[in-house]
Amino acid sequence: MTTLYAMPSTAAMAPHILLREIGAPFDLVLLDRDKAEHKRADYLALNPHGRVPTLVDGDLVLYEAAAICLHLADAHPEARLAPAVGTPERAAFYKWLVYLTNSVQADMLLYFYPERYVEGADAQAAFRRVAEARLNDQFDGLDRALDGREWMLDGGYSAVDPYLFMLCRWTRFMRRPARSLPNLGPYLARVLERPAVKAVFAAEGLAAPYF
Numbered sequence: 001m002t003t004l005y006a007m008p009s010t011a012a013m014a015p016h017i018l019l020r021e022i023g024a025p026f027d028l029v030l031l032d033r034d035k036a037e038h039k040r041a042d043y044l045a046l047n048p049h050g051r052v053p054t055l056v057d058g059d060l061v062l063y064e065a066a067a068i069c070l071h072l073a074d075a076h077p078e079a080r081l082a083p084a085v086g087t088p089e090r091a092a093f094y095k096w097l098v099y100l101t102n103s104v105q106a107d108m109l110l111y112f113y114p115e116r117y118v119e120g121a122d123a124q125a126a127f128r129r130v131a132e133a134r135l136n137d138q139f140d141g142l143d144r145a146l147d148g149r150e151w152m153l154d155g156g157y158s159a160v161d162p163y164l165f166m167l168c169r170w171t172r173f174m175r176r177p178a179r180s181l182p183n184l185g186p187y188l189a190r191v192l193e194r195p196a197v198k199a200v201f202a203a204e205g206l207a208a209p210y211f
């Protein structure tokens with residue numbers, strides 16, 4: 001049996017989309033952040049960091065959203081969510097997924113949680129402005145990478161796309177959201193058209209704006 005532990009509108013969204021793209025049965029356990037269910041002993045036994053997502057797949061317990069995406073794509077080759085191992089396309093797949101989790105997602109933390117890095121309201125506001133500028137550069141680059149293409153990889157929709165969609169969604173209340181960029185805007189609308197993505201918003205109880 002497969003179970004995804006999640007909270008709505010978090011880093012669990014990309015794995016959640018992939019599970020619905022794959023179409024195999026799974027249980028979704030939505031933890032209540034207000035009740036700190038992700039810090040309870042039974043959950044910490046699965047994920048000692050007390051964060052979501054965590055995937056339980058038979059005997060396997062796996063956390064880190066990108067690792068879960070890689071595992072799901074590998075475990076369900078029939079869903080064609082990753083290019084063949086050893087191909088240049090697979091290398092591009094690694095590049096984008098690692099970039100998204102290691103650079104863009106990491107800088108999102110600087111933007112959303114400046115108090116974790118610097119003390120004082122003024123310093124935090126300045127820190128956040130720098131983080132926002134870094135994110136703008138990153139999304140400009142992602143927008144350029146999408147120029148003339150439907151999905152991030154030549155071979156079609158892959159696990160990279162829900163991951164990018166998830167991160168773009170996090171910019172929706174920023175001064176320059178990803179949806180305002182010329183290629184990312186139509187791209188996000190394309191991702192939203194996928195039944196799996198619509199099903200995720202319904203299951204997580206999320207309303208517009210979606211990105």
Ligand SMILES: N[C@@H](CCC(=O)N[C@@H](CS)C(=O)NCC(=O)O)C(=O)O
Binds near residue numbers: 009010011012051065
């Ligand atoms: N690098 C981790 C980050 C996970 C993470 O920080 N999740 C957030 C939600 S987006 C969380 O669980 N926060 C709860 C907390 O820190 O208390 C991943 O990609 O899975």
